[in-house]
Amino acid sequence: MIDMDALQKQLLDFAMSLEVDYFGVADLSRVKDFVLEQGGEAIAGFSRAVSIGMRLIDSVIDELPRHEDPSVIFTYRGLYNSVNNNLDKATLFISKKIQDAGFEAYPIPAAQRIDSAKLKGAFSHKLAANLAGLGWIGKSCLLITPESGPRVRWATILTNAPLEQTNKPLADGCSNCDKCVKVCPVKAFTGAKFNVSEPREARFNAHLCDEYIHKRELALGEGICGLCVYTCPYGQKKKAIS
Numbered sequence: 392m393i394d395m396d397a398l399q400k401q402l403l404d405f406a407m408s409l410e411v412d413y414f415g416v417a418d419l420s421r422v423k424d425f426v427l428e429q430g431g432e433a434i435a436g437f438s439r440a441v442s443i444g445m446r447l448i449d450s451v452i453d454e455l456p457r458h459e460d461p462s463v464i465f466t467y468r469g470l471y472n473s474v475n476n477n478l479d480k481a482t483l484f485i486s487k488k489i490q491d492a493g494f495e496a497y498p499i500p501a502a503q504r505i506d507s508a509k510l511k512g513a514f515s516h517k518l519a520a521n522l523a524g525l526g527w528i529g530k531s532c533l534l535i536t537p538e539s540g541p542r543v544r545w546a547t548i549l550t551n552a553p554l555e556q557t558n559k560p561l562a563d564g565c566s567n568c569d570k571c572v573k574v575c576p577v578k579a580f581t582g583a584k585f586n587v588s589e590p591r592e593a594r595f596n597a598h599l600c601d602e603y604i605h606k607r608e609l610a611l612g613e614g615i616c617g618l619c620v621y622t623c624p625y626g627q628k629k630k631a632i633s
């Protein structure tokens with residue numbers, strides 16, 4: 392019989408050895424309908440999600456107010472791709488460990504968009520990280536960690552291994568702050584707080600963001616923004632929540 396505590400500890404230690412900064416386990420039973428609607432039956436068949444996150448580099452994020460400068464675009468794109476690649480490698484290696492222990496594992500890449508009309512992936516990394524107690528979903532629809540704010544990229548390994556949920560979802564820490572709502576150049580956020588029973592559209596018009604970045608791409612050859620990541624007081628060195 393497999394010692395699940397030992398497997399969970401082994402996965403945590405292994406993830407840390409892969410330079411993963413955040414590790415948590417979410418029990419998906421409460422959100423099965425949501426997962427089913429977004430990703431279909433194969434995805435919704437898994438009972439647990441292992442959420443992993445890698446912190447971005449502050450000096451690059453702090454340059455995002457100059458996101459139309461080619462040197463900032465080039466550096467940010469490099470960082471984004473590199474973190475995604477490392478997260479994807481980590482999901483592969485962690486999946487292999489889970490599979491070697493006799494369970495199913497299904498890695499979900501860091502950057503995934505399977506529905507170009509709804510601009511969504513097969514599974515919400517942010518939901519898994521939220522359920523695992525690693526952060527809350529802010530008014531920017533980003534996962535906000537207390538320590539690094541939204542300056543983290545996420546990936547997930549779905550599994551049927553009966554791992555233990557690591558923590559309770561954190562309480563919303565946005566309070567009266569609306570810096571991300573105000574800074575967005577295309578006013579993509581409504582300012583509404585996250586509610587799992589409401590669709591993302593109640594909080595965020597992803598098409599406005601996508602169009603803005605596409606316009607930058609047409610004008611400059613590459614398009615980025617990330618002002619909502621930059622501006623969040625959580626993760627900034629001088630945090631100032633109003």
Ligand code: SF4
Nearest residue numbers: 575600616617618619
């Ligand atoms: S990336 Fe820029 S355009 Fe997109 S939601 Fe964030 S602030 Fe708005």
Ligand code: SF4
Nearest residue numbers: 529530565568571623
């Ligand atoms: S900028 Fe403020 S409102 Fe937006 S996610 Fe961060 S804390 Fe929440």
